[in-house]
Amino acid sequence: MGPSDEPSGLRAGLRGLTTRGRSFLAAGVTAVVCAYLLDQDALLRVGVLLAALPLAAALLLSNTRYRVASGRRLSPRRAVAGQEARVHLRVDNVSRVPTGLLLLEDKVPYVLGPRPRFVLDRVEPRGNREVSYRVRSDLRGRYPLGPLQLRLSDPFGMCELNRSFSASDVLTVVPQILPLPYVRLSGEWAGQGDSHARALALAGDDDVILREYRPGDDLRRVHWKSTARYGELMVRREEQPRKARATVLLDTREVGHRGSGPASSFEWAVSCTASVTAHLLERGYQTRLLTDTGLAVPGSGAGGGNTAADASGLILDALAVADLSEGAGLSRAEEPLRAGGEGLLVAVLGDLDEEQVARLARLRNRTGGAVAFLLDTATWAGLRMLAPDTGGDEFRDRVLRLREAGWTVLPVRAGDSVTELWRAADRAEAPSPYRNEAGA
Known part of the structure; x- marks a missing residue:
């Protein structure tokens, strides 16, 4: 990419005068006026010299014909929240004359850190320089990087001119992904084995x-x-094993979550969804992400043609920008679930009312296996500080009703580990938390 067009000529150079250059120009003009009033030839020569130096620097710098190109490379392009990514910048002098002093400044959002600045003393003709800097964000999202700004300066620091490059890049910060153990889920079908x-x-x-x-x-x-x-x-003929399918449902309803920032129940749910999705893709499942808004990633007709890496990238990109929705129910997610046919369903759910529990109970009959991470969001709001090991009566009733419908329910409290909860879903392991309290 090359610099964008900027005004040239003496007028542009005068606008780029630094504080030092303006001071020299003002001192020179003052000396010339005083020399004229006092009839002092020596002072006139000094004034002319002081005024001519910044003007000459501005004229020379504004008429430079540097041809500079730049490039940017991200490593990695998808960074995990809380981990660093490195941005590599390359500046190429494609002209036949060496450059003067170059100051580089890359534009980055404030959440990634301060703006990086670099000074390049001289770049020979057809030469290049490479610099790099680190960025980090504890918040998932998509962050623009650039455009790169190039500042030209004369050796005396009298004048500086800015040139902007047009191209920019995007750094995607995805949720934290925790490793999950292999478990045998009730009702799952992996395309082979006893069911096959x-x-x-x-x-x-x-x-x-x-x-x-x-x-x-x-x-x-x-x-x-x-x-x-x-x-x-x-x-x-050899049998072709069917591809196991899985759907991970993320509840994004604002009324279903509590807390704010990285410590909110919604951020826990997003991280849990990313971990489960990555785990199922590693196990060979044809996996899609579904939200209460009806959004399915990969979309209909795309899941079968995508590799596991492609599907993982699409899902992580969607989770990076996932936000709370204004919906009140899960009805818009039912149609994609029915259209998707049987398969494993993993739902990460916030607060539920009676109607939503009844809908989920009916959906269980359309799936090969169903696992629900049911968040006790009151613990994120600090409402159960006195008795953290037991949920409220309504919450326990929701757990019991979903279990009676055939769901494997994993009650979640603030601070719980996704890894340990997933291990509790193993049909061969001990029952999950709240089983005794719920009476299941």
Whole structure:
């Protein structure tokens, strides 16, 4: 990218005079006036010299024909909240003359830190310089970087001219992703194993897909009935395991969360969603993100064609800018869930009322497995400080009703670990918290 067009000529140079240059010009004009009034030739020569120096610097600097290009590279382009990212800048002198003193300043949002500034003494013709700086944000989001500003200065510091580059980049800060252990979830189907074996056992001879025998095929796969019919060896075609599907539902309703900033229940929910999504993608699930607004990422028709890395990038980008919604219910998420067919459903939920619990109970029948992180948001508001180990009666009732509907419910309090809660979802492990209190 190259600098944008800027005014040139003496007028532009005069506007770029520094405090030192303006002082020299003012002193020179004053000396010339005094020399004229006092009829002092020596003082006149001094005044002319003082005034000519900043004017000459401004004229020379405004007429420079530097051709400078720059580039920016982010490492990584997606940074995790709380971790540093490095921005690499490269300045190329594409002209045939060396540059003078160059001052670089990159524009960054204040949440990423102070604006970085660099001084390059001289760049030879066709030469380049590389500099880098670090940025960090504890808040997820998308932050613009740039444009880069180039400041030209004369050796005496009399004049400075700014040139701006037009291109900019975006740094995406994604939620924190915590590693989750492998667990066996109730009702899940991973595309193989017992459920797959039962499906094959139910298939009759008419459902078998056959092909001709090829050297190296396992003789145990020979289909003798078809071999006798066609007069040549026929073998069963290898079964193609179905891709396991999963949906992670994030409750973004403002009425369903409490607290503010990084310590709010909503930020915990976003981080939990990112961790679960990344874990399911690593396990081979075709995973999508769904919110109460009906937004699905990847969208319909896109999930099957995306690789795990593509899907992860799309979902993390969406979670980076996820915000609280004004909705009051989860009804807009039901249609995408019905259209998605059976699969594993993991829901990260805030406060629920009776209607929302009833809707979730009915949705359970359409999924192969269902896990709910149910946030006791009162603990984020400090309303259960005296008895942190037990939820309120209404909260325990919500847990019980969802469990009776077949959900694996993981009650969440402020400060709980996503990793430990996920481990409690293992169907072979001990029951999760609140089971005794809820009477499940």
